[in-house]
Amino acid sequence: MKILKNLLKILVILMILVVAFGWYYKTTLEPQYAGELEIKNLKEEVTVYFDEIGVPHINASNQQDAYVALGYVHAQDRLWQMELVRRIAAGRLSEIFGEKLIRTDKLFSGLGIEEAAAKTIENLDKNSEPYKLATAYLKGVNDYIENGKTPIEFTLVGVKKEKYTLKDMYNVLGYMAFSFAVAHKTDPMLNEVKEKLGDAYFNELIGVEKENLTLIKNEKNPEITGAFSYAMHRLMETLPIAPFIGSNSWVLGGDKTKNGKVIFANDPHIGFSQPSVWYQAHVKTPHYEMYGFHLALVPFPLLGHNKNYAYGLTMFENDDVDFYIEENNPNNENEYKYKDYFLNYTIVEKRLKIKDKKDSLYTIKTSKHGPLMNGIVAHLEDNRPIAMQWIYTKLENKILEVAYEISHAKNLTEFKNGASKLHAPGLNIMYGDSKNNIAWFASGKLYKYRDSLYTKTFLNGSSGKDEIVEYLNFDQNPQAINPSNKYVYSANNQPDSIANMLYPGYYLVEDRAKRIVELLAPKNNWTKNDVAKMLLDNTSPNxxxxxxxxxxxxxxxxxxxxxxxxxxxxxxxxGNFDKNExxxxxxxxxxxxxxxxxxxxxxxxxxxxxxxxxxxxxxxxxxxxxxxxxxxxxxxxxxxxxxxxxxxxxxxxxxxxxxxxxxxxxxxxxKWERVISVEYKHAVGEVAVLRSYFNVGPFVTAGGDQVINNQIYNIDSTGVYKVLAGPSTRRIVDFSDVDNSWAIVPTGQSGRVFSKHYKDQAKQYLNGEFVKMNLNKADVEKSKNVLILKPKKE
Structure with a gap:
């Protein structure tokens, strides 16, 4: 009996120690939402109010300090996400996840994203505001790396923290651009149909591109001043970070709303993951204010609003990737034919570091059109040299400047100027303001080939006849400013004719666009609540x-x-996809x-x-x-x-x-609810014993593929529909009550598993609820969590 009592005592002590250690570990790894911190690179003190869902409201006396603070708080909530996303384009995932990611690393490291980033950075104006503020943001991120608490994922996976550079930032933007592209999933398949099955099969497939179209109308009016397929599929599936897919957005002019002011709505569709893709932050200085949604490592928000205007995006789905069959010199495999002469391939040796394995060495050949896919896509059965031409790496990159200008515009004209500088990826950039301007710009560098050239099959790289013959001016891009129907919208659908043609692309089926028009057109007294209900619409018209x-x-x-x-x-x-249907x-x-x-x-x-x-x-x-x-x-x-x-x-x-x-x-x-579910997966949640700690869900959900409440899943042999992607945020900005605009994200603001904001929005999101995006100074300052960032004394 005495032995049993002693064993029980020991067991109790061990349990207490385990609980105490767990409590200590948890508290030491939680983000710091209150108190005082000294950080480098600040000129003056910055006050950060964290609201009830963990969004930082950053108050600074100047933008330089504001962006240092933004980098710091962004890193403390999302450092692991930053680490993953910067590694994708650089081909560094197998360094931490092992050989299963080698194929993915080969693909991304071979696309030329890093090389394009280096060239862009070399030519940046180091005195420009975008450069200065991006650098300030990185200083904040790196200060957190030096002095902040290391996320538990770094310990579990065995990754050492490394400081971030502008190249990492451009790598993130490059990955975003590539994940928007669709050609690599479609062109090789269509080419095979044509070559192996013949014209009868091929023509039936491509004939659908001119049927069942709900066209986005172009209309420009003055501003109201008011004063390879399978391999590629498999590679993308292995990524531990979410790809970009589709989106909805509509902006209602004052004549369409009950209160006579613009209402803006946007819900970009992105692959679900944990943490959520967007990080919210409200930055305020004496001369600048923006409530924005940020990608990891990107200082300027791609979605945002203030009291003057709101903006967001959907994917344009234009064709900015083309594949060319090259013809090698029969006497020298390092040369290829172009017109009547031979050119040298550019040859680059690459090295992949692989966890617990020897480094992998491989060679990339690049023609004038781009890198050969043969060397970087595993199991490519076509032995012909196939090069990928991508506008993102072909033309001058001003994407950071674009993000800065659309988030710092003073009016619609300045906003349009910023949107016009985007070369890739193609984005529908949506706009609405307090002066009752509404606009839509299909942004991206568009171009023309010779007449009759079909670009969704492989082009002839050697003839010289299949080259781009003209780049279009931005005024020729699809767009609408203050149109007569009093609203603009986008659901990744085909825009109306531009440059005397329907511009080629990979536009999505018309279902969501058709439903949006059906709902918007007849009604002229829209409210914020009506728009919220519409964002949750589960009906397919087709x-x-x-x-x-x-x-x-x-x-x-x-x-x-x-x-x-x-x-x-x-x-x-x-056509309803509710749970009980x-x-x-x-x-x-x-x-x-x-x-x-x-x-x-x-x-x-x-x-x-x-x-x-x-x-x-x-x-x-x-x-x-x-x-x-x-x-x-x-x-x-x-x-x-x-x-x-x-x-x-x-x-x-x-x-x-x-x-x-x-x-x-x-x-x-x-019932639909018996077969559909959603789980927000964390990279380390793939390990079975860690799944319940890091993943959020699974949950039963509602919605369907290509309804407004877009829940994207595979239709396969299982008969079970596991939602892979959907609205990455739902946002509504009502300029009749801009201080009380709404948003929601699928899980939570923080990527730190021990944070109370790791998944505190999950149930609200599933229930179709929203939380306030607070701009009101008095309300913001009521926060119980206030973090004071002070300049570090040297």
Missing amino acids: APKIAKNLLNSLNKSNLSASEKTAIHILKNWK VAPVIYNRFIYEFQKNTFADEMGKGYSQLINTPFIEKVLPVQAKRENSVWWDNVSTKDKIETKQEIVTNSFKNAFSFLENQLGTNVERW
């Missing part, structure tokens, strides 16, 4: 039409009672089977490159309407030519059988 077109071709003989119930539900569906479950499985039965037999392994792309989403509504199609025939059945009715009927039967096995025989219980 999905019910697709379902009916398929059902019209269904052979309805020999159907069971349960199958008839499923058909009835689908036929009467209004049954139709979305039937619809998604039906189109999965339909697409597989239509395309997989011809495309073989290439089918995996087509499914779950924006391109197939544009093909689907057109293919569902077609009665005659070369794709209907199943090429694996040699003695028979299948019809649309057979394809549709087999698809429905297969879908129904699958759902019965998955969800039971009672069709009425096939």
